[in-house]
Amino acid sequence: MERLKMGLIGVGGIAENRHIPAYQAWSEHVEITALQDVNLVRAKEVAEKYAIPNVFEDYLELFKHVDAVTICTPNKFHEAIAVAALNQGVHVLCEKPMAMNADEGRRMIEAAEKNNRILMIGYHYRFMEAVALAKKSMEEVGNPIVTRVQALRQRKVPGWGVFINKQLQGGGSLIDWGCHLLDASLWLVSPSKPVEVNAQTYQCLSKQPEQVNDWGSYDHEAIDVDDHVSAYIRFDDQSTLLFECSWAANIKEDHTHISISGEKGGLSVFPYEVYQPKYGRMMETNTDLKEDDQQAGIFQAKNFIDACLGKEKLKHNPNDALQVTKVIDAIYESSEHGKSIFLEA
Numbered sequence: 001m002e003r004l005k006m007g008l009i010g011v012g013g014i015a016e017n018r019h020i021p022a023y024q025a026w027s028e029h030v031e032i033t034a035l036q037d038v039n040l041v042r043a044k045e046v047a048e049k050y051a052i053p054n055v056f057e058d059y060l061e062l063f064k065h066v067d068a069v070t071i072c073t074p075n076k077f078h079e080a081i082a083v084a085a086l087n088q089g090v091h092v093l094c095e096k097p098m099a100m101n102a103d104e105g106r107r108m109i110e111a112a113e114k115n116n117r118i119l120m121i122g123y124h125y126r127f128m129e130a131v132a133l134a135k136k137s138m139e140e141v142g143n144p145i146v147t148r149v150q151a152l153r154q155r156k157v158p159g160w161g162v163f164i165n166k167q168l169q170g171g172g173s174l175i176d177w178g179c180h181l182l183d184a185s186l187w188l189v190s191p192s193k194p195v196e197v198n199a200q201t202y203q204c205l206s207k208q209p210e211q212v213n214d215w216g217s218y219d220h221e222a223i224d225v226d227d228h229v230s231a232y233i234r235f236d237d238q239s240t241l242l243f244e245c246s247w248a249a250n251i252k253e254d255h256t257h258i259s260i261s262g263e264k265g266g267l268s269v270f271p272y273e274v275y276q277p278k279y280g281r282m283m284e285t286n287t288d289l290k291e292d293d294q295q296a297g298i299f300q301a302k303n304f305i306d307a308c309l310g311k312e313k314l315k316h317n318p319n320d321a322l323q324v325t326k327v328i329d330a331i332y333e334s335s336e337h338g339k340s341i342f343l344e345a
């Protein structure tokens with residue numbers, strides 16, 4: 001059977017903890033043959049640990065030896081590496097967020113289309129069973145009226161890597177963590193399209209010198225990204241989405257939430273529940289699901305591999321990822337200028 005030759009670019013936390021195990025789970029269909037990282041020592045260590053035969057210093061050289069790459073660098077480098085790979089005829093799975101902004105995202109899609117290559121963005125929440133079931137349940141929910149989305153972590157600013165550096169990441173809790181919930185919720189309510197965004201971002205708790213942080217320590221003077229974000233998003237059908245995210249919140253516990261109240265019924269995603277009026281009462285449908293991030297990453301890898309091998313369509317179109325990036329841009333712009341930002345429907 002044909003095996004896809006895969007290269008990994010940027011071999012830090014997510015490459016080692018999600019993508020390497022996911023490709024190992026599908027080893028009949030894919031083989032990781034090459035790595036590249038600006039930190040050559042790290043790349044060599046990972047190569048040795050997982051018996052990956054080649055380490056390249058230059059990703060342009062790596063592209064000559066693989067069919068596909070998975071990009072796991074800081075966000076600033078996503079576009080340049082993805083476009084270079086696509087222009088060399090190499091398929092791309094790029095970690096989320098797609099890019100630093102929508103202009104970069106558009107150029108990535110243009111390169112994929114021009115070269116007829118696969119481009120997928122690693123929004124793995126789509127591959128969670130609860131999210132997929134919720135999408136199927138939208139028929140029972142009917143047209144969405146109000147959607148509530150919360151991506152809230154109690155004091156978990158990432159203390160490693162470059163997550164607090166705006167120049168390298170483009171933002172903080174929103175572009176890093178809120179983007180997953182935005183992607184899932186925009187998909188659930190589609191074809192409703194966001195047309196207006198009004199938002200406020202904050203950089204407050206993470207700037208305080210007396211830190212309580214569960215995910216290591218970080219430089220509270222250097223951090224220059226959002227730690228709280230709230231947004232009000234209006235859609236072309238007048239439905240609305242109330243969005244909140246934080247990775248440094250003063251709350252009782254972490255909270256990941258999507259719920260939709262629709263014209264026929266409602267649903268919650270985490271945990272999966274559907275609410276409907278029936279026989280004169282509100283009835284609830286639920287099921288016992290164990291949400292597993294790792295499992296979603298494995299399903300995402302299979303869809304990417306199969307799409308590259310021409311066996312299956314992508315379950316996550318890069319235009320959807322671009323839509324998420326447009327909303328993220330609008331949230332940051334709305335907060336900066338203190339006014340609503342309007343998007344084309």
Ligand SMILES: NC(=O)c1ccc[n+]([C@@H]2O[C@H](COP(=O)([O-])OP(=O)(O)OC[C@H]3O[C@@H](n4cnc5c(N)ncnc54)[C@H](O)[C@@H]3O)[C@@H](O)[C@H]2O)c1
Nearest residue numbers: 010011012013014037038039072073075077095096097161
């Ligand atoms: N899907 C998810 O849930 C999820 C979770 C965590 C991270 N991510 C994304 O994955 C990416 C990486 O995050 P991480 O947690 O692995 O970070 P990390 O800091 O652990 O690793 C980043 C790696 O990239 C390398 N690198 C930096 N610049 C590079 C360049 N120009 N070329 C090649 N390598 C370079 C670094 O040396 C490092 O080894 C980010 O875009 C992040 O948003 C996604």
